[in-house]
Amino acid sequence: MAQEKKANRLIQESSPYLLQHAYNPVEWYPWGEEALQKARQEEKPILVSIGYAACHWCHVMEHQSFENRKIAEVMNKYFVCIKVDREERPDVDALYMDALQAMGVQGGWPMNVFLTSEAKPFFGGTYFPPQQWVKLLENVANAYKQNREELQESAEQFAAHLNQSELEKYGLIKSNPEVHEDDLKLIYKSLSKRFDKKLGGLEGAPKFPMPTNYLFLLRYYSYTGEKEALHQVELTLREMAYGGIYDQIGGGFARYSVDAEWLVPHFEKMLYDNGQLVSMYAEAYQVTKDPLYKDVVGETITFVERELMSPEYGFYSSLDADSEGEEGRFYTFTKDELQDILGDEEPLFSKYYHVTAAGNFEHGRNILHRRISDEKFAEENELELEVLQEMVANWKEKLMEIRAQRVRPSLDDKILCSWNALMLRGLADAYYTFGNKHYLHLAVRNAEFLLSKMKQGDKLFHNYKQEKATIDGFLEDYALLIRALIRLYEVTFEEKWLEEAKQLTNYTLAHFFDEQEGLFFFTDNSSEKLIARKKEILDNVVPSSNSVMATNLHFLGLYFDEEHYQQLSDSMLARVKDLLLKEPSFLSNWASLYFHKLSPTAEVAIVGRQAPEMRSEFSVFYIPNMILVGTENKSDLPLLQDRVPINGKTTVYVCYNKTCQLPVQTAAEALQQLQGRNKQESKFPSL
Known part of the structure; x- marks a missing residue:
């Protein structure tokens, strides 16, 4: 008889990722004082395991190791085990990711880091297969028992590394406040060396959308008229929209493509990507008037509204990559399935979306993708353009009906302030470009939701679920919401949005700003103290909170005639300028701010x-x-x-x-x- 599963402490949590582990035989704790105190009292090392709900390999490791009773016994015996949702606690995730990289390990999720009882890291890694994981657990437990002093010394060194200033880490000791056109050209030249001029994006694989790179290229084009910059944007946006990274039937983008061709996605769909890409395609449409971009914006917003919007007009975080135990099963089709669904139209459909009997994915399944425009396809197949477009619309409708009958990927239904702010801005940008009042309606309702449910007094909260907001806001929450509210003001002329943006800005200056270095900490000075208080400088798949705040201060300084805001923005940009000139692909949102400073706004x-x-x-x-x-x-x-x-x-x-x-x-x-x-x-x- 199967042993009845017993819930652990994670059953009290609201994060879908933590709840996925609530019936593991591992005695998981959520991150918090209870677990840390237990480790100190029992002088046990801590195992922190970090992941997120849409993470494929997180699921694999859970199934192989954390659901295994014998492995769980080893974990429970030797460690205090803590599970962290990286999306709920980006501060904890960033801290131990930094430590992992300092250990010479390439970061990723699941991330498993071993800490002393004082929460200082001494060893870590990412995914481990079960036998290797058990061996590692036993080795670490043994080393902690027999070589405690040596491990403590190592942990102190990593803790010292974590407490090093980001400015020192990147050698940004001096500040250079001057801005020059030649420097803007140098930024572009450095970035352009990494262009994939055949397939779009930057060279190599995997490929992430990275919208801030292309927003900078559009600004550079507007300043210089450099056609190569615009061409790279158009190439990238077209290849992404034609590729498997874009859901050809239901709209919306997956997190990244595992190959250089944008063909095979990691099928998880994240709110933060889709919000930013709506902004990106809407802005690019203003330059090019390419109807493809308008279609992508419309379909992506429809996807977000259909699958990620709560009844309260908040937006959920993500959709899983897997369903029915297979990655991408929900989105892919075999040629036989398509024959049954589409009948006589299947050959033309298969030509349009490059479907084959062998398939281009696992189990003979096909990731739908395009390679040419509708105009060219219609011409090659002797069809009227309007007839083709009507057929494509019918195909999408039929396949959406079939997908509605399939087992859906899991939904991560927590609501995050920062990611909602990216979607809010995307909606406002889409309304500005296309004038669709429904986009504005969604934007206003989302802003009202965020300010009523995720703001208490002057403070923001990071998360929301089931009428509860429990985690103090991080700088990314403030920075991205301020930016979205500024945009919402611009498309409505309702001053309440601008006043909210200013109030939130003043809160960040009082609670996040480091006067000594002239940049913002990631965490509120009244929030939980970790072993180090970090600053976020580098732009990644989401622009860094400091680059967004520097941009906010630039624009709010103009709106409110606040010279202090402008001076702070100038000095923040000056702090990172040397690194920006060397590594623009990691500071492309800073590069856009450089553009704004170069000539009067x-x-x-x-x-x-x-x-x-x-x-x-x-x-x-x-x-x-x-x-x-x-x-x-x-x-x-x-x-x-x-x-x-x-x-x-x-x-x-x-x-x-x-x-x-x-x-x-x-x-x-x-x-x-x-x-x-x-x-x-x-x-x-x-x-």
């Missing part, structure tokens, strides 16, 4: 009853170094003071550095002023 104030309508006319053009303010009546914002409609007509004031052009009454005239200014200062492409 245009301040466009629209005053009068037609302010919202006139604002929408500006979105037809790509003007990345511009802020928009507007009011139908009057406003206390510095940029709107003493600005009135002339002769009762809606009026536009274009200003730079507190110096204004003559007021005009059409968007076309204002755009001419913007174009004229940009032609003086750069090689801005003709509007």
